[in-house]
Amino acid sequence: MAEVSLRKVIKRYGQMEVVHGIDLEIAHNEFVVLVGPSGCGKSTTLRMIAGLEEISDGEIAIGGKVVNRLPPRQRNISMVFQNYALYPHMTVRENLGFSLKIAGKAREEIDRAADEAAQILGLTPYMDRTPGELSGGQRQRVAMGRAIVRHPDVFLFDEPLSNLDAKLRSQMRIEIKKLHQTVATTVVYVTHDQVEAMTLADRIVIMRDGHIVQTGTPLDVFERPVNTFVATFIGSPAMNLVDGMAEGGAIRLSDNVRVPLPHGFAALAEGQRVTFGFRADNLMPLGHGLAETGEVATLELPVSLAEPLGAETLLLAEIAGKEVQAKMMHPRPVSPGEVLKFQLALDYCHLFDAESGVRLERKRDHGTD
Amino acid sequence: MKRMRRYVRNNAVPLALLAPAVMIILVVVLLPLIFSFYTGFTNYRLIRPESLWDFIGLRNYARVLTDADFWAALWRTVLFLTVALNLEMLLGLCLALMVNRITWGQRTMRTIMMFPMMFSPILVGFQFKYMFNDTIGVVNNALQSLGLSQKAIPFLVDRWLAFGSIAFAEIWMSTSIFAILILAGLFAMPRDPIEAARVDGCTSWQVFRHITLPFLMPFIYIAMTIRSLDVARAYDIVDVMTGGGPAGRTELLWTLIARTAYDDARMGRANAMAYVSILLSIFFTWFFFRKLMAARQHLGAF
Numbered sequence: 001m002a003e004v005s006l007r008k009v010i011k012r013y014g015q016m017e018v019v020h021g022i023d024l025e026i027a028h029n030e031f032v033v034l035v036g037p038s039g040c041g042k043s044t045t046l047r048m049i050a051g052l053e054e055i056s057d058g059e060i061a062i063g064g065k066v067v068n069r070l071p072p073r074q075r076n077i078s079m080v081f082q083n084y085a086l087y088p089h090m091t092v093r094e095n096l097g098f099s100l101k102i103a104g105k106a107r108e109e110i111d112r113a114a115d116e117a118a119q120i121l122g123l124t125p126y127m128d129r130t131p132g133e134l135s136g137g138q139r140q141r142v143a144m145g146r147a148i149v150r151h152p153d154v155f156l157f158d159e160p161l162s163n164l165d166a167k168l169r170s171q172m173r174i175e176i177k178k179l180h181q182t183v184a185t186t187v188v189y190v191t192h193d194q195v196e197a198m199t200l201a202d203r204i205v206i207m208r209d210g211h212i213v214q215t216g217t218p219l220d221v222f223e224r225p226v227n228t229f230v231a232t233f234i235g236s237p238a239m240n241l242v243d244g245m246a247e248g249g250a251i252r253l254s255d256n257v258r259v260p261l262p263h264g265f266a267a268l269a270e271g272q273r274v275t276f277g278f279r280a281d282n283l284m285p286l287g288h289g290l291a292e293t294g295e296v297a298t299l300e301l302p303v304s305l306a307e308p309l310g311a312e313t314l315l316l317a318e319i320a321g322k323e324v325q326a327k328m329m330h331p332r333p334v335s336p337g338e339v340l341k342f343q344l345a346l347d348y349c350h351l352f353d354a355e356s357g358v359r360l361e362r363k364r365d366h367g368t369d
Numbered sequence: 370m371k372r373m374r375r376y377v378r379n380n381a382v383p384l385a386l387l388a389p390a391v392m393i394i395l396v397v398v399l400l401p402l403i404f405s406f407y408t409g410f411t412n413y414r415l416i417r418p419e420s421l422w423d424f425i426g427l428r429n430y431a432r433v434l435t436d437a438d439f440w441a442a443l444w445r446t447v448l449f450l451t452v453a454l455n456l457e458m459l460l461g462l463c464l465a466l467m468v469n470r471i472t473w474g475q476r477t478m479r480t481i482m483m484f485p486m487m488f489s490p491i492l493v494g495f496q497f498k499y500m501f502n503d504t505i506g507v508v509n510n511a512l513q514s515l516g517l518s519q520k521a522i523p524f525l526v527d528r529w530l531a532f533g534s535i536a537f538a539e540i541w542m543s544t545s546i547f548a549i550l551i552l553a554g555l556f557a558m559p560r561d562p563i564e565a566a567r568v569d570g571c572t573s574w575q576v577f578r579h580i581t582l583p584f585l586m587p588f589i590y591i592a593m594t595i596r597s598l599d600v601a602r603a604y605d606i607v608d609v610m611t612g613g614g615p616a617g618r619t620e621l622l623w624t625l626i627a628r629t630a631y632d633d634a635r636m637g638r639a640n641a642m643a644y645v646s647i648l649l650s651i652f653f654t655w656f657f658f659r660k661l662m663a664a665r666q667h668l669g670a671f
């Protein structure tokens with residue numbers, strides 16, 4: 001059993017604190033993705049789990065055992081580095097078998113494990129090449145293979161796909177997901193790509209400036225972002241945010257755009273400043289989207305740009321001088337400047353406090369449904 | 370012939386521009402080379418210039434190759450080279466690894482490390498000659514006042530002690546070449562494979578053995594190549610410290626060659642020896658260069 005626990009983990013570089021007391025419990029076999037913008041401390045956190053970086057304060061436990069003072073080799077972890085970090089002077093076979101060789105395993109056993117890993121990752125034809133003779137994707141797979149031959153308690157990935165092109169990346173994403181299903185192991189995966197995070201994770205941990213902002217399943221963080229940062233970070237295209245004010249049972253977004261208060265927000269004080277959020281999927285031109293069953297507001301908005309994607313068109317519309325994205329299903333040509341009637345699904349709208357950006361929860365007790 | 374003339378006419382300008390360079394190479398390099406090679410087949414003696422025309426064929430080479438003193442000097446040179454290079458490599462490696470670890474004052478350390486290289490080998494020779502002297506040398510003095518030795522140790526007289534003393538001076542002077550080149554390698558070394566190895570279960574020693582050392586090998590071989598050429602022509606330190614003596618006990622190739630050429634004035638014989646010993650240098654250069662190429666090939670991905 002290899003659950004990983006981080007308790008009030010702090011990392012300082014000299015005077016500068018870059019990770020500020022993180023608490024995180026990762027269950028056995030769970031696939032956790034750390035995601036956040038560049039420089040938020042994801043790699044640092046991962047490297048502290050690996051033992052490559054000292055823990056300034058707090059405690060990290062793997063499988064119930066505190067590992068603060070243990071060197072990496074005693075933690076039974078595997079790590080895939082962003083730049084692969086293959087051993088350049090060894091062949092693929094030697095790279096794959098290196099950890100077992102160090103562990104003093106017999107020659108046949110090493111070869112068998114290396115062959116097996118190569119089989120899983122499709123590396124069999126390249127066993128006698130050195131990393132210098134491989135493509136980026138192949139190197140990436142060797143890095144992965146090197147991690148799996150050991151049957152570690154915990155897998156650590158640090159942006160393993162960031163150097164690959166889009167196609168290869170989505171392919172490898174599937175491989176990783178499959179891999180996790182075959183060799184059931186706890187995984188901590190770092191990325192700054194929210195698509196990777198959404199598709200791979202059992203649970204997403206969103207970090208910012210050395211703090212954990214939100215932890216939850218991909219659906220959780222998508223549907224109930226705790227603040228505007230998460231709201232814009234998770235989901236593509238990013239959530240639209242428009243500043244407004246509660247006024248007479250509605251939210252006034254601009255002089256001529258008002259949206260009825262969604263259910264559960266009746267308690268909003270008159271004149272309270274809020275940030276109104278909704279995703280492109282929930283703002284569609286009339287007749288060009290799914291018929292909404294819930295509450296729907298109708299808005300007339302000028303369109304400034306249309307981006308046809310084939311099955312759908314992404315529209316840039318304007319609310320109060322601010323550009324918001326909308327989606328058009330079964331598209332028809334739209335010319336810039338055209339004013340369209342849009343339907344906004346209020347059930348999927350979010351409200352955030354305008355000052356702090358913190359999510360305002362719906363109050364269920366009205367229960368009108 | 371006609372073709373050649375046409376070639377010259379068509380390429381007159383480039384040929385004219387190249388001519389000075391070719392001339393300089395001819396005069397500066399090729400001519401002395403041919404001359405010295407030729408004298409190897411004559412009975413040329415420095416004090417009798419007319420002997421330059423006394424052609425004796427391969428006799429010089431025959432004499433050299435059957436000369437026990439020559440073989441002894443050759444063997445001693447190879448031994449000297451082996452001892453000095455290996456110790457310098459080990460010490461330089463240790464030094465570089467230590468300097469690489471310190472984070473404070475590293476620049477100063479690097480500069481200090483180069484001090485021994487700043488002195489002329491002749492002066493280094495003199496310095497060690499006086500330090501190892503059996504009556505007035507500080508080493509003997511210190512050993513005796515500390516009570517570690519009862520009587521004066523003949524550092525520069527005893528066969529092996531003298532050999533060791535000379536090697537010591539050589540190593541003192543040149544370890545920094547290894548240290549600096551290896552340090553350059555350490556600076557260029559990527560951190561990732563080291564971290565990967567640590568995660569893969571390596572102890573510090575195993576990381577060094579399996580990752581760091583292979584990466585440093587090309588740098589070590591470069592230093593080896595440079596130093597093997599350097600040591601194979603060793604002359605100054607030996608000449609100053611022992612003069613190849615006493616009684617030829619510390620004679621190396623080039624002290625022997627110099628003695629033959631200038632003291633015995635047998636220039637022809639000396640040149641024959643020199644050509645044989647150059648083969649030694651070429652062998653070492655070729656050997657280390659091949660090692661270097663092999664080591665570099667592995668590291669293509671860095």
Ligand SMILES: Nc1ncnc2c1ncn2[C@@H]1O[C@H](COP(=O)(O)OP(=O)(O)OP(=O)(O)O)[C@@H](O)[C@H]1O
Binds near residue numbers: 037
């Ligand atoms: N050795 C170091 N010394 C000082 N500061 C450091 C050091 N390593 C990282 N930092 C700082 O710690 C913070 C977190 O770095 P970290 O590498 O964890 O970011 P990250 O979330 O992995 O970003 P990215 O997505 O760009 O990889 C950054 O602000 C960085 O400047």
Ligand SMILES: [Mg+2]
Binds near residue numbers: 042043044
């Ligand atoms: Mg990082």
